[in-house]
Amino acid sequence: MVAITAPSSIEQIPLMRCPRANAVQQAGAAVPCVDLSAPGAGAAVADACRSVGFFRATNHGVPARVADALEARAMAFFALPAQEKLDMSGAARPLGYGSKSIGANGDVGWLEYLLLSVSANTVKISSLPPSLRAALEEYTAALREVCGRVLELIAEGLGVERSLLRAMVVGREGSDEVVRVNHYPPCPLLPPVDCGVTGFGEHTDPQIISVLWSNRTAGLQIKLRDGRWVPVPPTPESLFVNVGDSLQVLTNGRLRSVKHRVVAPAPAPDGARSRLSVIYFGGPAPSQRIAPLPQVMRDGEQSLYREFTWAEYKRAMYKTRLADHRLGPFELRASTNGGNRPGEPAAGSADPAHCSGGSACGMPQPQQVARVH
Numbered sequence: 001m002v003a004i005t006a007p008s009s010i011e012q013i014p015l016m017r018c019p020r021a022n023a024v025q026q027a028g029a030a031v032p033c034v035d036l037s038a039p040g041a042g043a044a045v046a047d048a049c050r051s052v053g054f055f056r057a058t059n060h061g062v063p064a065r066v067a068d069a070l071e072a073r074a075m076a077f078f079a080l081p082a083q084e085k086l087d088m089s090g091a092a093r094p095l096g097y098g099s100k101s102i103g104a105n106g107d108v109g110w111l112e113y114l115l116l117s118v119s120a121n122t123v124k125i126s127s128l129p130p131s132l133r134a135a136l137e138e139y140t141a142a143l144r145e146v147c148g149r150v151l152e153l154i155a156e157g158l159g160v161e162r163s164l165l166r167a168m169v170v171g172r173e174g175s176d177e178v179v180r181v182n183h184y185p186p187c188p189l190l191p192p193v194d195c196g197v198t199g200f201g202e203h204t205d206p207q208i209i210s211v212l213w214s215n216r217t218a219g220l221q222i223k224l225r226d227g228r229w230v231p232v233p234p235t236p237e238s239l240f241v242n243v244g245d246s247l248q249v250l251t252n253g254r255l256r257s258v259k260h261r262v263v264a265p266a267p268a269p270d271g272a273r274s275r276l277s278v279i280y281f282g283g284p285a286p287s288q289r290i291a292p293l294p295q296v297m298r299d300g301e302q303s304l305y306r307e308f309t310w311a312e313y314k315r316a317m318y319k320t321r322l323a324d325h326r327l328g329p330f331e332l333r334a335s336t337n338g339g340n341r342p343g344e345p346a347a348g349s350a351d352p353a354h355c356s357g358g359s360a361c362g363m364p365q366p367q368q369v370a371r372v373h
């Protein structure tokens with residue numbers, strides 16, 4: 001989840017360098033898949049969260065009709081005139097309806113979205129169409145169960161008490177549950193070869209975990225530990241689980257939050273479909289202390305992070321850009337590369353993942369952004 005501001009008049013959306021077509025075939029293998037109902041699922045989930053920070057979950061127990069109903073209601077909402085969408089949900093500050101502008105600090109993408117807080121299983125915005133609200137509430141209730149189950153499996157895989165992580169989010173009074181519905185219409189711009197138009201810029205999710213569903217339209221990519229970006233093939237019958245920054249801290253870095261991003265759907269001769277994704281973000285209560293859990297630490301192990309509360313981390317996050325290494329200021333080890341994650345390029349240095357300066361896409365500097373109006 002990221003902070004959102006009101007739609008702005010921003011006219012330029014950055015391009016990103018995309019994995020070549022042959023990487024798409026390898027991608028399936030790079031994304032771990034865990035059957036949540038299988039014996040040994042705890043070890044498999046913990047392994048995936050250690051090695052990639054992301055996995056595809058099957059046998060998750062959410063009936064297909066729940067996501068299908070939400071997709072239909074959400075697409076009907078996004079088809080409304082912009083003013084009606086704004087009147088119904090308010091401009092995203094950070095909650096509400098937003099278009100192209102993500103957060104308060106200049107991030108832009110080819111998308112529109114609804115960002116909603118859900119507590120006591122009630123979507124907070126009462127002026128949304130009742131059928132959309134009902135679909136969101138049913139979906140959230142189902143996803144909360146998946147989140148709880150995954151957190152139990154992670155605890156089991158880490159060898160700690162089963163309810164330890166789950167209890168921070170599920171059934172905890174005041175926990176910070178947020179749902180985001182992202183709509184990426186087909187983008188009419190033709191980016192240079194091996195590039196795409198940014199749908200949602202690279203970031204990690206700050207919560208404990210997030211669970212994503214998408215329709216059949218591709219676009220999500222994750223960054224592997226070796227620095228390669230790989231596309232995540234969309235499978236609407238599966239859910240995708242992201243390790244968030246808070247879980248990284250709670251496990252003292254054993255599990256690592258995954259960088260991910262979305263490339264906007266390209267125009268296709270057969271008429272590309274919109275991408276629709278719905279993400280449930282499992283965040284703790286604002287007063288929850290986030291620090292390495294004593295239960296996961298070995299004797300004498302040093303904490304890699306200073307303790308903070310979830311409210312403190314959220315405040316800090318609202319001041320940053322999507323791609324910033326937001327845990328940097330909370331790390332206890334001296335940083336040697338300007339607050340970026342170990343092994344990642346320092347801010348402002350050439351990152352081969354981006355279409356920058358012309359080297360990646362053969363484009364001169366001023367054209368590294370796409371004009372959208």
Ligand SMILES: O=C(O)CCC(=O)C(=O)O
Nearest residue numbers: 001180182200220262277
């Ligand atoms: O839309 C997607 O597929 C992912 C979006 C995302 O990462 C987010 O909303 O945090």
Ligand SMILES: [Fe+2]
Nearest residue numbers: 001204205260
């Ligand atoms: Fe995300």
